[in-house]
Every structure is written in C-alpha cells, then in structure tokens.
Amino acid sequence: MNDDAIKIPSIKEQSFTLKNIAIYLEKCISCRSENMSFIGGEIDDTDKLILSSLVRNGVRKAVMDEVGISDRTLRNHLNKLGILFDADNDIKIIMTAINLGIIDTHGNIL
Known part of the structure; x- marks a missing residue:
C-alpha cells in the first residue's frame, strides 16, 4: 500500500474531493487562458x-549575446515586459512569465 496516498474513507467523500480538485483546476486553466x-x-x-x-542564463550579458541584441534593446524589451507584468525586476518578470505559461522553469517557450 502507498503511504503517500490520501486516505479518504468513503467513495462518496473521494468523489466529492475529486470534483473539487477538478473545479479548482478548471478555474486555474481558465484564469491562465484569460491572462494569456x-x-x-x-x-x-x-x-x-x-x-x-x-531563465537559462540568469544574466543580461548572456541574453544579449544569445539573442543577438544590444543592451538598449534588451532594456527596452524588459521595461515593456515589466510594465505589462507589473513587475519591477527580472526575477518578477520571469516568475510572471512562468505563471502565465509563456515559458517553463527550464526556459522552454510554451
């Protein structure tokens, strides 16, 4: 028997719990879709x-080299993203992009 399993005694309670999980997931997906x-x-x-x-490199200089843009262009894009995401630093911009499903935690574009 799996010790990590949620112990819910009755089928009725299990059904109720699964229904609530499904409703929560639907709300999360809907909210993400609206934001996107x-x-x-x-x-x-x-x-x-x-x-x-x-996400992958962590420093702006590496981003400029990899994407092939100037410091000014990078700053302009990050300023635009900061305003759009209501974020005042690179970490908040990245976290918002991940939460919105634009990129994943490995830097893959979704």
Missing part, C-alpha cells in the same frame, strides 16, 4: 526569446 489572451498580443517572439534566455 489579454497579454498574448503584446508579447512578440523576441520577448519570448529574451525570457527563455534569461
């Missing part, structure tokens, strides 16, 4: 490449 449709038109391919590279 709102933000989706504002984010271009360069923004996505910058976000991906920033």
